[in-house]
Amino acid sequence: MTEQVEATALIDAVAAFLGEISPALEGRQAFHAKVAANALAIVARELAQRPQAAEAAALAGFLGHNAGLDALRAELCGRLRRGQVTPETPGLVEALTAAVAAKVAVDNPRYATLARINA
Amino acid sequence: MDSDRCARLTAILARATGREIAVASIVALSGGASSATFAVEALRDGQPWPLILQTAAAGAVPEGSLSKADQAALQMLGGRHGVPVAAVVAVLEAGDDLGQGFVMERVAGEALAPRWLRAPDFAAARQKLTGQCAAVLARLHAIPLSEAAGLALPTGRVDTARERMFAHYRSFKVDSPVFDLAFAWLAERCGDAEPSAIVHGDFRSGNFLVDSDGLAAVLDWELAHLGEGAEDLGWLCVNAWRFGIWQKPVGGFGERAELYDAYAAAGGARVDKARAHMWEVWGTLRWGLACLQLGDDHVTGRIPSVERAAIGRRVSEVELDLLHLIRFGDI
Numbered sequence: 001m002t003e004q005v006e007a008t009a010l011i012d013a014v015a016a017f018l019g020e021i022s023p024a025l026e027g028r029q030a031f032h033a034k035v036a037a038n039a040l041a042i043v044a045r046e047l048a049q050r051p052q053a054a055e056a057a058a059l060a061g062f063l064g065h066n067a068g069l070d071a072l073r074a075e076l077c078g079r080l081r082r083g084q085v086t087p088e089t090p091g092l093v094e095a096l097t098a099a100v101a102a103k104v105a106v107d108n109p110r111y112a113t114l115a116r117i118n119a
Numbered sequence: 120m121d122s123d124r125c126a127r128l129t130a131i132l133a134r135a136t137g138r139e140i141a142v143a144s145i146v147a148l149s150g151g152a153s154s155a156t157f158a159v160e161a162l163r164d165g166q167p168w169p170l171i172l173q174t175a176a177a178g179a180v181p182e183g184s185l186s187k188a189d190q191a192a193l194q195m196l197g198g199r200h201g202v203p204v205a206a207v208v209a210v211l212e213a214g215d216d217l218g219q220g221f222v223m224e225r226v227a228g229e230a231l232a233p234r235w236l237r238a239p240d241f242a243a244a245r246q247k248l249t250g251q252c253a254a255v256l257a258r259l260h261a262i263p264l265s266e267a268a269g270l271a272l273p274t275g276r277v278d279t280a281r282e283r284m285f286a287h288y289r290s291f292k293v294d295s296p297v298f299d300l301a302f303a304w305l306a307e308r309c310g311d312a313e314p315s316a317i318v319h320g321d322f323r324s325g326n327f328l329v330d331s332d333g334l335a336a337v338l339d340w341e342l343a344h345l346g347e348g349a350e351d352l353g354w355l356c357v358n359a360w361r362f363g364i365w366q367k368p369v370g371g372f373g374e375r376a377e378l379y380d381a382y383a384a385a386g387g388a389r390v391d392k393a394r395a396h397m398w399e400v401w402g403t404l405r406w407g408l409a410c411l412q413l414g415d416d417h418v419t420g421r422i423p424s425v426e427r428a429a430i431g432r433r434v435s436e437v438e439l440d441l442l443h444l445i446r447f448g449d450i
Contacts, residue, residue: 035429042432059296073294080299087304087445096297097442103435112365113358113439113450 011044045106054102062095121145127217128172132161135209135222139164145172154341159222170208174220184341187211189270191221193317194340196266201258203336205328228328228335233362235329236371247333249373252322252355253381255337260316260348261386267317267345274345278311281401284408291411297438301404304445308397314345322351323360324370349390352378353398358440358450359406359433368449400444407437 015037022033052069059072067075079085085092097117104114125142132140141162148156148171159170175187185193191207198204205223235241275283285302288295320342328336354360355378361371369378379390414431416422443450 032425036425039425039429039432042429070294073296076296077294077299080296080303083303087300087307092300093442093446096300097439097446100297100435100438100442104439107432107435111436111439112363113436113443117439117443 007047008044011040011047015040042107045109049102049106051102051106055099058095058099058102062091124217127215128159128222129161131209131211131215131217132163132170132222136163140168154339158225169225170222171205171225172220172222174211174218183273185343186271187219187221187341189272190340190343191223192270193267193272193343194223196262196270196317197259197337197340200262202255203334204340205336205338226328226336228330230328230338232324232327232360232371235327236324236362236364240331241329244329244331244333245372248327248329249369249377250381251334252369252373253378253387254385255334256319256322256348256351256355257382257385257387259319260351260388262317264314264317264345272317272343272345274314276311276313277309277347278306280346281305281309284405287408288411291415293411295407295434295438297441298404298407301400301407301441301445305397305401305404308393309401312347314347316346316348318344318346318348318350320344320351320354322355323357324355324362324372325360347398348387349394349398350401352382352390352395353400354402354405356395356399357402357406359403359437365450396444396448399450400441403437403440403444403450407434407441410434410437 018033018037018040022030022037025033056066056069056072059069059076060066063072063075076085087093101114101117104111108114121144124145128145129140129142132138132142139162143160143162144158146158146160148158155174157172157174159172161168161170173187173190188210191210194204195207198206205226208222208224210221211217211219229235229238229241235244281302288298288302319337319340321339322337326337326339327334328338355370356368356375358365361367364371367373368375375395379392379395383389410430410433413427414434417424417428417431440450
């Protein structure tokens with residue numbers, strides 16, 4: 001244990017606090033409290049699932065070499081913009097699907113397209 | 120302040136109608152990114168006259184949006200061609216000191232799509248809606264462009280519009296390989312057609328007023344432009360407007376085949392499926408750029424908001440929908 005209070009424990013504490021105050025809120029503030037709770041849940045999943053590692057692995061597999069995620073994204077976008085990679089390039093759509101599925105599993109795991117694309 | 124605004128609006132409505140008017144209240148309903156909407160309780164010759172005031176948020180109209188005066192004029196033009204719209208009552212003028220805006224009659228109906236898409240008492244309305252949307256779009260797209268000549272509708276070839284959208288994407292300095300893939304996919308297919316129709320530009324479930332007979336009014340004309348009619352059909356089928364009822368591709372309530380058949384039966388062009396699919400990819404990408412815009416509003420500090428920050432994280436949903444559309448031909 002590196003910290004007595006881990007990041008996940010802080011998230012749980014804030015989520016519990018939001019749950020405590022939200023019944024007293026109305027209208028816009030009540031809605032924003034719900035949005036805030038969802039945002040916290042995204043953070044918790046991101047810490048647990050590390051989707052950026054999965055995305056980097058998928059992009060590196062397609063491009064054939066390792067680099068940081070920002071560099072991999074920039075390289076692939078640049079190749080698409082220059083037409084060196086096209087929508088028809090074998091393996092591209094599959095690699096991007098793996099990368100994006102990892103992100104959606106964090107951002108909105110109940111999103112229907114996620115279950116459909118994994119089926 | 121509020122009584123001052125009521126007095127000013129009373130004068131505007133009296134000028135526009137030549138009747139005896141009294142505005143009792145102006146209540147804010149919602150503040151969108153570019154518009155503010157108010158419920159106005161007025162009396163006309165002593166009788167209750169429920170109205171809606173729509174003004175440009177903070178007095179400004181964003182790029183790519185119509186001025187409120189043109190929006191009102193277009194709404195009236197659509198109305199004359201059989202598109203169900205709220206009747207425009209008055210257009211604000213510079214000297215009115217209320218900013219850009221216009222006043223329209225308040226049409227009864229349900230505006231909350233998640234409600235009318237699911238509530239049992241709207242079941243009969245939902246049955247009619249696909250055919251009604253198709254007929255309304257066919258009428259809108261049949262309006263001769265010459266009738267809109269006086270309006271500053273954005274216009275341009277399809278490939279130019281794609282390039283504009285790409286420049287918008289690049290302005291966020293975000294690298295999304297899926298968005299670049301979609302732009303490349305569109306470039307292979309979009310062609311370079313000149314505009315042939317008035318396109319509503321935001322024809323989706325969230326912009327309908329629905330009553331027990333179905334489509335009561337089409338709202339929010341501010342993104343109208345000249346283009347290809349099929350763009351409206353594609354936008355109506357974007358997954359985000361199905362509010363979770365993804366099995367019904369037309370706005371969460373209908374099937375594509377019925378929409379296309381009814382559109383042709385009402386005088387619209389026969390819909391080419393590949394073309395409609397192209398416009399669905401286009402529309403999905405456009406919604407993705409809107410998510411980027413909202414996220415950008417937050418991270419740049421322009422409009423700090425937990426809601427906008429959270430919508431920024433919906434980019435990944437859009438990316439997955441784009442991949443599904445491109446891989447499997449539909450979503």
